[in-house]
Amino acid sequence: MKPWLLLSWLLLPLAAGAQGLYKWVDEKGVVHYSDTPPAGKPGQKLNIAPPPPLDSQAPQRSRSWQEQLQDSNERRHQEEKQQMEARQKAREAEQKCLRARSALDSLQRDRPLYRVDQQGERVFMEDAERRRLAESWQQQADAHCK
Numbered sequence: 112m113k114p115w116l117l118l119s120w121l122l123l124p125l126a127a128g129a130q131g132l133y134k135w136v137d138e139k140g141v142v143h144y145s146d147t148p149p150a151g152k153p154g155q156k157l158n159i160a161p162p163p164p165l166d167s168q169a170p171q172r173s174r175s176w177q178e179q180l181q182d183s184n185e186r187r188h189q190e191e192k193q194q195m196e197a198r199q200k201a202r203e204a205e206q207k208c209l210r211a212r213s214a215l216d217s218l219q220r221d222r223p224l225y226r227v228d229q230q231g232e233r234v235f236m237e238d239a240e241r242r243r244l245a246e247s248w249q250q251q252a253d254a255h256c257k
Contacts, residue, residue, distance in 0.1 A: 132157040204255045211252035218245040 133145050135154040148154045174182075217224065218241055225233040236244075 132159055204257075207254075208252060208256035211248045211255060214248040215245060215252060218248065 131146065133148045133154040134142065134157055135145075135149045135152055136142050137152075143149070144157075145154075148156070224236040224241065226236070228234050
């Protein structure tokens with residue numbers, strides 16, 4: 112880009128604010144801008160609004176580095192908390208899965224199972240109760256094992 116053209120664009124708002132700006136093309140096809148109309152030639156008056164005052168263009172006060180650091184630390188703390196909660200839930204699900212699989216393994220073996228009642232005597236488990244417990248533990252294993 113030619114330097115004089117760049118300068119004319121920089122000075123364009125100043126000239127427009129003074130009294131008006133005119134644009135015309137000479138016989139060689141070169142576009143000209145001026146604050147006075149061309150002598151004896153048709154020119155186009157440009158209506159350009161003056162630029163806003165400089166203080167209205169001032170950027171908003173950016174946050175201080177301490178505020179940005181505090182926000183960053185808070186975000187990091189929240190992310191770490193979420194990760195820790197996710198790990199805790201995964202550990203709990205793994206423990207429930209292991210407990211359910213262990214109970215299923217015991218129920219599926221061909222050996223007698225019993226409980227000890229309040230008097231300290233053995234009460235052997237019937238087949239129907241064994242199937243019901245196996246179904247219950249299978250549901251828990253399906254829910255917690257992946």
